[in-house]
Amino acid sequence: MSKKHYIPKPVFDTLDEVEQLYKTVESANKPLQPVKQWLVHCLNLSATEFPNYLPKDYLHVLRFLYNYRGSKDTFSSYRRELERLLQWSWFIREKSVLKLKRQDIEAFIEFCIKPYKRWISLKKSTRFQMVNGEKVPHPDWRPFEARLSKQDNKAGNTATKDDYQVSQAGIKAIFAILSSFYNYLMQDEITLMNPVALIRQKSKFIRKEATQPVIRRLSEKQWNTIMSIARNRANRNKDYERDIFILSCLYGMYLRISELITNEQWAPTMGDFIQDNDKNWWFKTVSKGNKARQIAVSDAMLTALKHYRTEYLELPPYPSPNERTPLIGHKKNPSQPITSDYTIRLLVQSYFDAASEILANQGDELEANNLKSATVHWLRHTGISEDVKHRPREHVRDDAGHSSSAITDRYIDVELKARAKSAKEKIISQDDKE
Secondary structure, three states: OOOOOOOOOOOOOOHHHHHHHHHHHHOOOOOOHHHHHHHHHHHOOOHHHOOHHHHHHHHHHHHHOOOOOOOOHHHHHHHHHHHHHHHHHHHHHHOOOHHHHHHHHHHHHHHOOOOOOOHEEEOOOOOOEEEEEEEEEEEOOOOOOOOHHHHHHOOOEEEEEEOOOOOOHHHHHHHHHHHHHHHHHHHOOOOOOOOOOOOOOOOOOOOOOOOOOOOOOHHHHHHHHHHHHHHHHHHHHHHHHHHHHHHHHHHOOOOOOOHHOOOOOOEHHHHHEEEEOOOOEEEEEEHHHEEEEEEEEOOOHHHHHHHHHHOOOOOOOOOOOOOOOOOOOOOOOOOOOEEEEEEEHHHHHHHHHHOOOHHHHHHOHHHHHHOOOOOHHHHHHHHHHOOOOOOOOHHHHHHHHOOOHHHHHHHOHHHHHHHHHHHHHOOOOOHHHH
16 A cells, blocks of 8 residues: 555544444444444545554554543553554654554654655644534644744744644654653553663754753843733723732732632632741642642732732732632633633733833843743743742652652752853953953
């Protein structure tokens, strides 16, 4: 079956649809039959073009993905990489994923680094669409997507397929996910070996970092400008106390957007602020990997909370035990929790844009331009970086939900600053002394 010019079509839908398909397959007398019907529907292949290993491969991946239904983000990451593997194995290598060797996996990694252009899209597309009441693969979907930086997008530049690239973190994720999949197959005695583990020179693909990675964060001037804008607005209109509270949560408690809004694994409420017997305040949340943690709440954070509650929500200054008021509600209806991260991203971006404009007008083009690349997650990085200068790293580690102090250590840049300062004193020639 020669499919060198084949344009991939999606074979895995949303988490809900995958769960439903899994249940259908597992309840069938012949599990491969509904799988084959689904693949024929998705891939639009005739019987003569349909190798018998496709349904078997798909069934193993389906069962593997079902194990990760507890986390939407993890499921999406695993679905993305394993769908790419299936498409490549079936239509490029023309063999079952169960038959792939070390050399095949290496070839697949190289393909992910430089895929065929017809496998690359220029925009994010849904996997399936409704046509005449039936779900069919979306013609614009591709396994890979070319993206521009945030700054290039704002400048009005248009992505081309030559702009596609995979980051070092992306390559590491491919290795980790494929290795997890093949370990699963080995544990179920479906395969005898993990071909990913047999790759001895992963350094061919993963570059070793010689220095500490740079943490992307805001400067003190950028952050102060943002908060000054928010406070000036709140002084004129109390509705902006909500903005101050959101910014304070992201910076002062290092919250991720997923910890600020209501989603499948977490619905934050005012009752998650709790006071202990020593009158200390804490905030309970659920972070990545469905891990619960408690964050020590600062006096400044309590002030933002009090203003938000009294000035905007018209509630008592501090939450009562088990209070069910949403942590962040819709602007027009505070009793309805926010469920979309886009709302938070849009709000924070508006402050980035306003601060960038002010800094540019003040003649600080460098600060203004750097702010144009900032994302919401930078607020978490900034808060951690500032706190680790003054607080014990173990305290910051636990508040941030880091799995080890080594992760927190990445935010300590005192040595980097000293190194940069000493470098400024180096000379190249004797003329530099004059």
